[in-house]
Amino acid sequence: MVRVNVKLFATLTRHFPDYDPKKGIxxxxxxxxxxxxxxxxxxxxxxxxxxxxxxxxSKKITDRIQDRDQVKIFTLIVGG
Amino acid sequence: MGKIMRVNMSKLKxxxxxxxxxxxxxxxxxxxxxxxxxxxPTCDPLRGLNKLVIAPGVLSGTNAANSGRLSVxxxxxxxxxxxxxxxxxxxxxxIARLGFSGIVVEGLAEQGKWYxxxxxxxxxxxxxxxxxxxxxxxELAEKLQSRFGEKVGILSIGxxxxxxxxxxxxxxxxxxxxxxxxxxxGGPGAVMGSKGLKAIVxxxxxxxxxxxxxxxxxxxxxxxxxxxxVDYPFSGTLKKxxxxxxxxxxxxxxxxxxxxxxxxxxxxxxxxxxEYMQEVIAKRGGKPSHMGCSxxxxxxxxxxxxxxGEYITGSFEYETIWAQGxxxxxxxxxxxxxADRLCxxxxxxxxxxxxxxxxxxxxxxxxFGDAKGAxxxxxxxxxxxxxxxxxGSGAWVTGxxxxxTRVPAVKRQGMAAYEPRAIHGIGVTYxxxxxxxxxxxxxxxxxxxxxxxxxxxxxxADGQVDASRxxxxxxxxxxxxxxxxxxxxxxxxxxxxxxxxxxFLEMMSALHGSPVDFxxxxxxxxxxxxxxxxxxxxxxxxxxxxRLPEFMxxxxxxxxxxxxxxxxxxxxxxxxx
Numbered sequence: 001m002v003r004v005n006v007k008l009f010a011t012l013t014r015h016f017p018d019y020d021p022k023k024g025i026x027x028x029x030x031x032x033x034x035x036x037x038x039x040x041x042x043x044x045x046x047x048x049x050x051x052x053x054x055x056x057x058s059k060k061i062t063d064r065i066q067d068r069d070q071v072k073i074f075t076l077i078v079g080g
Numbered sequence: 081m082g083k084i085m086r087v088n089m090s091k092l093k094x095x096x097x098x099x100x101x102x103x104x105x106x107x108x109x110x111x112x113x114x115x116x117x118x119x120x121p122t123c124d125p126l127r128g129l130n131k132l133v134i135a136p137g138v139l140s141g142t143n144a145a146n147s148g149r150l151s152v153x154x155x156x157x158x159x160x161x162x163x164x165x166x167x168x169x170x171x172x173x174x175i176a177r178l179g180f181s182g183i184v185v186e187g188l189a190e191q192g193k194w195y196x197x198x199x200x201x202x203x204x205x206x207x208x209x210x211x212x213x214x215x216x217x218x219e220l221a222e223k224l225q226s227r228f229g230e231k232v233g234i235l236s237i238g239x240x241x242x243x244x245x246x247x248x249x250x251x252x253x254x255x256x257x258x259x260x261x262x263x264x265x266g267g268p269g270a271v272m273g274s275k276g277l278k279a280i281v282x283x284x285x286x287x288x289x290x291x292x293x294x295x296x297x298x299x300x301x302x303x304x305x306x307x308x309x310v311d312y313p314f315s316g317t318l319k320k321x322x323x324x325x326x327x328x329x330x331x332x333x334x335x336x337x338x339x340x341x342x343x344x345x346x347x348x349x350x351x352x353x354x355e356y357m358q359e360v361i362a363k364r365g366g367k368p369s370h371m372g373c374s375x376x377x378x379x380x381x382x383x384x385x386x387x388x389g390e391y392i393t394g395s396f397e398y399e400t401i402w403a404q405g406x407x408x409x410x411x412x413x414x415x416x417x418x419a420d421r422l423c424x425x426x427x428x429x430x431x432x433x434x435x436x437x438x439x440x441x442x443x444x445x446x447x448f449g450d451a452k453g454a455x456x457x458x459x460x461x462x463x464x465x466x467x468x469x470x471x472g473s474g475a476w477v478t479g480x481x482x483x484x485t486r487v488p489a490v491k492r493q494g495m496a497a498y499e500p501r502a503i504h505g506i507g508v509t510y511x512x513x514x515x516x517x518x519x520x521x522x523x524x525x526x527x528x529x530x531x532x533x534x535x536x537x538x539x540x541a542d543g544q545v546d547a548s549r550x551x552x553x554x555x556x557x558x559x560x561x562x563x564x565x566x567x568x569x570x571x572x573x574x575x576x577x578x579x580x581x582x583x584f585l586e587m588m589s590a591l592h593g594s595p596v597d598f599x600x601x602x603x604x605x606x607x608x609x610x611x612x613x614x615x616x617x618x619x620x621x622x623x624x625x626x627r628l629p630e631f632m633x634x635x636x637x638x639x640x641x642x643x644x645x646x647x648x649x650x651x652x653x654x655x656x657x
Contacts (some may be wrong), residue, residue, distance in 0.1 A: 009322075009325070009328040009329065009355065009357070010317050010320070010321055010328070010354070011316060011320060021350075021355065026452075041330065050527060051144045051329060053329070055639070056334050056639055056640065058333060058528075058529045069613075072328070072332045074328065074329040074332075075313065075314070075325075077329050077526050077529055078335065079109075
């Protein structure tokens, strides 16, 4: 098993009523799991959770999760 | 298509015309076309040959959702190149509804004399304005509202514009009548000040409205469009957290410029984030979501209040919070809100001032993190002290005066809240847009960071020039419609918001009475960019001006320890179209 810490931003926290922004969520998943598997574990839709950063790098949905990764998940990023 | 009003400040004469050559143009397309055609590129921006063009977008004045954007054009005293600065609020709509596509302010008033331009259904009138001299924007707006009516829209300059400082803005009142929205970038307020025009008061009571060729079709398209924008998930994010929701993801990407672009992450990000700000506003009884601009259905605006619930500022945005916050190492949100208020009062670009203060802190004028010191520096600008005037002339001048070479500017205009070494795509836009470093001129950040479905590596040159070109062309066209930037994601998302694009085209087609498609808009965008670039070339710009500052190619920025690596010859390809 691998353990990762996940922090959620913007509207994503509404799916987790007890979410603590300082602690985030600890997630356990099988070794070799991908970003997509992580979203699945958290029950987050790909349409809403548009941006996943692992250790400060923007990741693709097929990228693998490593033990102790720091994961941050955002909604669509558009700006001005 | 409305008429063009010419306001000659030398002769104090107003004329109205209906020139064929500007038919069908609005917003940036109109302001840039008039500047390119009528202003000598080599002229002094603060003398009589320069013009100030105020142009509502073509959809402005209709009931189309988010159609309240106004383009303010001139030759920029900051960059020396062409400028269109864009603003929301409650002024674009009434100008259009009075039947005008553009107001062109020409010549210079007699030195020391100040005027107010009053626009009503009877036309325009220049009124003596000496009594308003020296007033800050909030007091000025209050006085003008009590004289001309609570509902008027007001464009105005504060003391910075009167002093003709290069960071001076043209303020616009918002829907509540507060002058917190600004055509800020590139110093249009200095041009307005040079002409002796303190304010434009717009009262559209009894105005003819905007003529629409197929009103029924338009209504249908507008209805579908509004629904598509409201339903789009991104609109919900903006409504809840405002533009400042960007702090967390941009900081996570190492692209949140900190302490004058020395670092790419800010340790105080949690205290200045959209999520935190939302909590503070809700707790204190401010307005966590609010309509800042006429016809807006998104409501990204926030009204920020103090501990006792007293109004501090509105239009408290991502860029401002960064410029006056992380860029100066400051994480005290109240102090940042006051910095925004001071800039709004004096009529100063919050981004340029954040850069100027950052450069001054680099020079040791104050220490990074000194929130009180930052406010003191802004007050110097308002008072017009020699130090204040230096800072109010922008980051580049401040760098020269203090011997600082870490000046994050292109074409003498300061950068915005995206680090170009950490996010190469925005660096290409900063370098090449005719506007000087401007994040709105081609926002490629999403394509650099949205790795899910996104395609560009933020630290690599591959594909960045093509992405920036596409974005610059697109935004040049959209800046002409009068639509807010924040409807663009829905329009562009054929899978997520399939109705938005077709509904937008339906409105545009019904307005003009001829089919408008994305190819036509692209052609318009290309035309605008080319004429802007051509103006700059004639003003003396060359490819050496399309470069990021040297330090960004040499100094690595943490946490990713990267430099800007897009080769010069790649940048020179941008305008190959």
